[in-house]
Amino acid sequence: MNTPTPRPRILIARAVFPEVIQRLAQRFEVDSNQADEVLDAAQLVARLQGQQGLLSTAGDVIDEALLAQCPSLRICANMAVGFGNLDIAAMSARGIVATHTPGVLTDTTADFGFALLMAAARRTGEAERCVREGRWTKWSYDFMAGQEVHGSTLGILGMGRIGQGVARRGAHGFGMRVIYHSRTRLDAASEASIPAHFVGLNALLQQSDHLVLTVAHSAATHHLIDAAALARMKPTATLVNIARGGVVDERALIEALRNGVIAAAGLDVFENEPAVHPALLSLPNVVLTPHMASASRATRLRMAHLAADNLIAFFETGRALTPVPAPALSAPA
Numbered sequence: 337m338n339t340p341t342p343r344p345r346i347l348i349a350r351a352v353f354p355e356v357i358q359r360l361a362q363r364f365e366v367d368s369n370q371a372d373e374v375l376d377a378a379q380l381v382a383r384l385q386g387q388q389g390l391l392s393t394a395g396d397v398i399d400e401a402l403l404a405q406c407p408s409l410r411i412c413a414n415m416a417v418g419f420g421n422l423d424i425a426a427m428s429a430r431g432i433v434a435t436h437t438p439g440v441l442t443d444t445t446a447d448f449g450f451a452l453l454m455a456a457a458r459r460t461g462e463a464e465r466c467v468r469e470g471r472w473t474k475w476s477y478d479f480m481a482g483q484e485v486h487g488s489t490l491g492i493l494g495m496g497r498i499g500q501g502v503a504r505r506g507a508h509g510f511g512m513r514v515i516y517h518s519r520t521r522l523d524a525a526s527e528a529s530i531p532a533h534f535v536g537l538n539a540l541l542q543q544s545d546h547l548v549l550t551v552a553h554s555a556a557t558h559h560l561i562d563a564a565a566l567a568r569m570k571p572t573a574t575l576v577n578i579a580r581g582g583v584v585d586e587r588a589l590i591e592a593l594r595n596g597v598i599a600a601a602g603l604d605v606f607e608n609e610p611a612v613h614p615a616l617l618s619l620p621n622v623v624l625t626p627h628m629a630s631a632s633r634a635t636r637l638r639m640a641h642l643a644a645d646n647l648i649a650f651f652e653t654g655r656a657l658t659p660v661p662a663p664a665l666s667a668p669a
């Protein structure tokens with residue numbers, strides 16, 4: 337009599353939709369962190385012993401130190417389009433497959449980028465706090481007067497799917513002139529369909545009324561928006577970050593917001609999430625949200641299913657569906 341092949345063992349690092357766990361449990365031995373404790377490195381290593389697959393999220397750091405202690409791991413399916421939490425070089429050196437969730441969150445994330453742009457430029461957060469705190473006492477000609485959005489110049493840094501989504505919203509919905517800078521220039525037809533104009537980084541900084549960051553975080557883009565870059569921007573400009581916190585030098589941004597180097601910012605991502613620099617909390621001209629750009633129920637469900645699909649495809653066919661592209665470290669989201 338043949339002994340049945342043991343089913344692959346996987347860890348789901350954070351809580352996910354029960355229906356996704358059910359799908360995975362039909363094929364794998366599943367250890368699922370449905371209690372949703374945030375596992376530190378040592379806890380993650382302990383839970384990964386004997387596991388061949390991992391369903392991770394953007395907060396789970398998978399680096400060489402962890403991989404060295406988890407010899408059974410063969411695939412990490414990240415439930416995020418970004419993969420700055422994965423050391424791709426260390427994973428490929430060990431033959432471990434990395435996957436992410438491109439495509440399924442593009443429009444939801446672009447919607448939110450635009451919401452942050454509007455909120456920062458039109459001072460929505462500040463205004464809402466003012467009303468709630470009973471400080472709205474009279475009409476004044478310049479009360480809560482912010483920056484114009486329609487007809488202004490929208491800059492995009494990192495013209496991947498999400499950047500293009502934000503660009504289309506600006507151009508088609510708000511009549512904005514779109515300029516962008518990216519590692520890879522779009523083809524002429526894609527540029528024309530938005531329309532968007534490729535410019536150098538300096539021109540992008542100098543000409544944008546609203547600059548939206550959608551570039552992947554890497555060694556090359558770490559603190560790309562530093563004090564010198566902020567100083568090139570217009571004093572009326574807004575900066576929106578829906579990429580990763582590390583793309584912006586947070587201390588430099590705080591000084592720029594404090595000193596009127598730029599007018600306002602909208603931040604969904606931070607350098608030390610979930611901790612937010614205390615100085616940001618007390619600045620009126622920044623809108624702060626908790627890394628939620630992809631957070632509609634439908635999109636998060638699609639992301640979880642795609643991460644699960646990757647695990648299933650990898651163990652059933654040997655090929656993952658959406659592996660992290662090579663060269664991974666500079667690919668835009």
Ligand code: DGY
Nearest residue numbers: 394415416417418630
């Ligand atoms: C992503 O998918 O990269 C979003 O930022 C959520 O982590």
